[in-house]
Amino acid sequence: MPKYTLTVNEKKQTVDVDAGTPLLWVLRDNLGLTGTKYSCGEGICGNCTIHVNGKAERSCVINVEDAVGSSITTIEGLAEKHDHPIFKTWIELEVSQCGYCQPGQIMTLAALLEQNPKPSRKEIDDALNSVLCRCGTYQRIRNAVDKLVEEGQ
Amino acid sequence: MKNSNKIKRRVFIKVVGLSGGGLFLASYVPLQNLLANTGDDPKIFAPNVFLKIDSNGIVTIIVHRSEMGQGVKTALPMLVAEELEVDWDKIVIEQADVDAKYGSQTTGGSTSIRRSWEPLRVAGATARVMLITAAASHWNVSSDNCYAENGFVINKLNNEKLSYGELVDEASKLSIPTDVKLKDPKDFKIIGKRIHRVDTPDKIYGKAKFGIDVVIPGMFYAAVSRCPSFGGSVKSYDAAKAKNISGFRTVVQISSGVAVVADSTWRAFNGRDALNIQWDLGPNAKINSDDIHNKLVNKSKADGYEFESRGDINKNIEEEKILDAVYEVPFITHAPMEPMNCVAEFKDGKAELWAPTQNPQNARSEVAKALGISEVDVTVHVTLMGGGFGRRLVSDFAVEAAEISKAIKKPVKLTWTRQEDMKFGWYRPPSLHVLKGAIDAEGKAMKFSHHIIAPSITQFRFAPDLPPKDYDIKEGTVGLEYQIPNMRIAGSIIKTPIPISWLRSVYNTQNPFAIESFIDELAFAANTDPVEFRMKMLPDDSRLKNVLKVLAEKSGWGIGKILPKGRGRGVALFKGYDSFCAQVHEVTISGNKIKVDRVVAVIDCGIVVNPDLVEAQMEGAIVFGLSAALKGEITIKNGGVEQSNFDDYEILTYNEMPEIEVHYVKNTLPVGGVGEVGVPPCAPAVCNAIFAATGKRIRKLPIRLDS
Structure with missing residues (x-):
């Protein structure tokens, strides 16, 4: 069985999995990082979004072998110190309902704000449009994004 | 009531009627070594099933409905805490396992707050009244001279205070009042407030455990193949290709189809996809939307x-x-973001489940029926769920997981794919x-x-x-x-x-x-x-x-x-x-x-x-x-x-x-x-x-x- 060494949340970890295994399942089943959520498995819903070299990517459609050599950050990595302004705003505006999609929403937004702290409405829409939430928290996400952008985070 | 203080390490259970209707179980449960580091023997005052206070002053409120994003994990304890007069920031909130003692645990029909509005306030008020009575008796004053606030009973005459923890022992000896007075809404301190959800931080940090995140020792992973037309069944199957998938453990036929068990979710999915199943498509294999539409039209005449x-x-x-x-x-379909899943362990004739369910009591009875065991031998731990919208009132996923675990004699996590969620819904x-x-x-x-x-x-x-x-x-x-x-x-x-x-x-x-x-x-x-x-x-x-x-x-x-x-x-x-x-x-x-x-x-x-x-x-x-x-x-x-x-x-x-x-x-x-x-x-x-x-x-x- 092939072995792959991945850099996840700044830690090197070796996993024994088959080529073609989606990174999502490696994170969840092999590394115990269950904050990255499975929902559609086809890159449609964005619930499994992580950062690969700082860019928001859907971990359900990345094969493990393609992640070798990249720096991978999961929600657990972003939340390590709980100090990212997104978390504070998310709590303050009580964005979350069931919470299942929120790691994907937050990872998507964090990557966007990292690249551009003052994104336009269109850039925000383009980033967040394909992260689905069935509870309907979009309005609160929008309010949170507006607040973060206004504060220049 | 017996002087429970004399009888250590035994549990009394007494059923009493309360004005709120319904039956409450009262128990005095002396537990040893709850706090192992102190070597103490903290006593627990639990005048009903919705709260417990230990002699270290820890107030625990039990949530008997399922949290699926609607906020019951926050709102239900608010009802208890309001009447109990405790510091909201200090309470511990615990999710109840399945148990008839809570009354209905079905989280549906917009009933959680409506049906709990009175009983949960009565539960809190009952405990408050007993704590006040205990304190009054300690000070040898009338209860009218005492009031409760922030986890303390206060003597109005001299401003002396006793914490709830200190009163656990005395309060436990009292009989449970049946006619407690509830607070006037104008005196509410918690109800009506924008109290933050208690589970938001864990959810956004990726720490919250939904059903799909549960891992138990020795657990295998399963996926099920079901008949493409409703009402069909398995004629025969060939698992030769599935057996070649690395990490393959076994294949079992269950009531809803054929399950492949492997050492990870992804391998279970692959094994399932590699099955070659001959289906008996059953009596509905020719039914299309148009047929149903025509039926509706015909009846409309x-x-x-x-x-x-x-x-x-x-x-x-x-x-x-x-x-x-x-x-x-x-x-239409529910399509919650978290697909159906369940962890089950069948051992020694008993089933234990970790289920994202809106209906643990139904999950228990359905699992008991499917496995041919008694309901008392089924435990259901209710997990957080990534949306419900009614889908998780049906217990099909719990039955499947339990059947697989029973067949393989190992704990197992069953995960449905999104495709299955769409195609095998209710x-x-x-x-x-x-x-x-x-x-x-x-x-x-x-x-x-x-x-x-x-x-x-x-x-x-x-x-x-x-x-x-x-x-x-x-x-x-x-x-x-x-x-x-x-x-x-x-x-x-x-x-x-x-x-x-x-x-x-x-x-x-x-x-x-x-x-x-x-x-x-x-x-x-x-x-x-x-x-x-x-x-x-x-x-x-x-x-x-x-x-x-x-x-x-x-x-x-x-x-x-x-x-x-x-x-x-x-x-x-x-x-x-x-x-x-x-x-x-x-x-x-x-x-x-x-x-x-x-x-x-x-x-x-x-x-x-x-x-x-x-x-x-x-x-x-x-x-x-x-x-x-x-x-x-x-x-x-x-x-x-x-x-x-x-x-x-x-x-x-x-x-x-x-x-x-x-x-x-x-x-x-x-x-x-x-x-x-x-x-x-x-x-x-x-x-x-x-x-x-x-x-x-x-x-x-x-x-x-x-x-």
Whole structure:
């Protein structure tokens, strides 16, 4: 069985999995990082979004072998110190309902704000449009994004 | 009551009646070494099943309903804490396992707060009264000279204080009062406040454990292949290819299909996909959506069973204008973001489950039945769930996991794929609505007749011979507040083999669509403003009328009456779940594209326990209702569901989110339900808005402007 060494949340970890295994399942089943959520498995819903070299990517459609050599950050990595302004705003505006999609929403937004702290409405829409939430928290996400952008985070 | 202090390390259980109705179990449970580091023997005061206080002062409140995003993990403890007089920031909140001692644990029908409003406050108040009595007796003063605040009892005479922890021992010796007085709403300190959700931080840090995240020692992973047409079965299967998948453990046939067990989720999926199964497609393999539609149409030709009537719908009225319309609604599905899953361990004749379920008591009985064991041998731990919307009231996923674990004699996690969630759901049934109405020369509504034709969930799931008087399809059709002199409400059911069940607001997703759209048709025929038309038909003391009045004001109805071309606003009302809701939707139409710009919602749900949670539920209900109205459709081909993921079963996206405003009617009336009441007005309000914008009346969902 092939072995792959991945850099996840700044830690090197070796996993024994088959080529073609989606990174999502490696994170969840092999590394115990269950904050990255499975929902559609086809890159449609964005619930499994992580950062690969700082860019928001859907971990359900990345094969493990393609992640070798990249720096991978999961929600657990972003939340390590709980100090990212997104978390504070998310709590303050009580964005979350069931919470299942929120790691994907937050990872998507964090990557966007990292690249551009003052994104336009269109850039925000383009980033967040394909992260689905069935509870309907979009309005609160929008309010949170507006607040973060206004504060220049 | 016995002096329990003398009897250590034994548990007393006493059943007492409380004024709140229902039975409570009282227990005094001395536990040893609860705090191992101190070597202490903290005692626990638990006068009922919803709270416990230990002698170290830790107050634990037990949540007996399931948290699926609606906020019960926060709102239910608020009810207990309010009466208990504790410091909110110091309480511990615990999710209850399945147990009949809690009464119903079914999280559905917008009942969690409504049904707990009294018993949970009584639970808190009972403990408070006992703690005060204990303190009074300690100080040898009258209870009237003592009060409770922030986890202490205070002696008014000298301001001495005793903490609840210090009173555990004394309070436990007291008999449980049965007539405790509840607080006056004007004295509420917690109820009515925007208390933050207790589980938000863990959820956003990725630490919260949903069902799909549960891992137990020695656990395997499973995936199930099910027959592509409903009602089919396994003829035979060949697992040779599956066995070649690395990490493959075993393959077992279970009641719903064939399960592959492997050492990871992904390998279980691959193993499942590698199965070669010969299906007996069963009796429904040729059924298509059209067949079901035709059944509905055929039944619509009869009069249906009459649920309710007044006056004479057939009487001729001078100069009446008669309207006829037929409305139709398709199957839709819940599609919560977290697919179905369950962890199960069958060992020594007993089953233990970790299940994202809205219905642990049903999961327990279904699992017991499937495994041929007694219900007492089934434990269900309720996990967080990534949305429910009614889907998790059905226990199919729990039964599957339990069957697999029993067969392989190992703990197992079953995970469904999104495709399976779409294809093997329990769908909101389709329906057809035949409406007739008449207005007189003055534009007054004189006649209203509604015949709903739909499959019955109750008939399908529980009662094959359901008598017409018990048809569940009447939900939302009867008891309308509109004062129309001649009315007839009737229903007919059809049978289909497609699994159907409750989806957020159930038949209230369909009936109010037809009713409130048709009322709009009557208003237009009467050349009357739709709000004014409704106002005239509602009795003056009606809470619904008041809600409509507030809505007209808050939405600016009538102001800027003539909207620019392509824009329109529509209104719809709903009462149900002991609550009242009215909404105005504003739309912009460009070509065949619909954009819902703004939704103003007013709700009267009596006392508001937590405004933030109510607003969130209304926002969520509106998104859910709009997703259904604008996009939701499950279609049937060859006895199975055609849709398979969010690309062919779409839901509202971020950029489609309208601006939502939620307003309340403030009062101190009994608490009403909130989770569902916001869904029903969406479809009719948005369709009425489309009519206002374009003159096109939408009578079929989902809304398609090009057809």
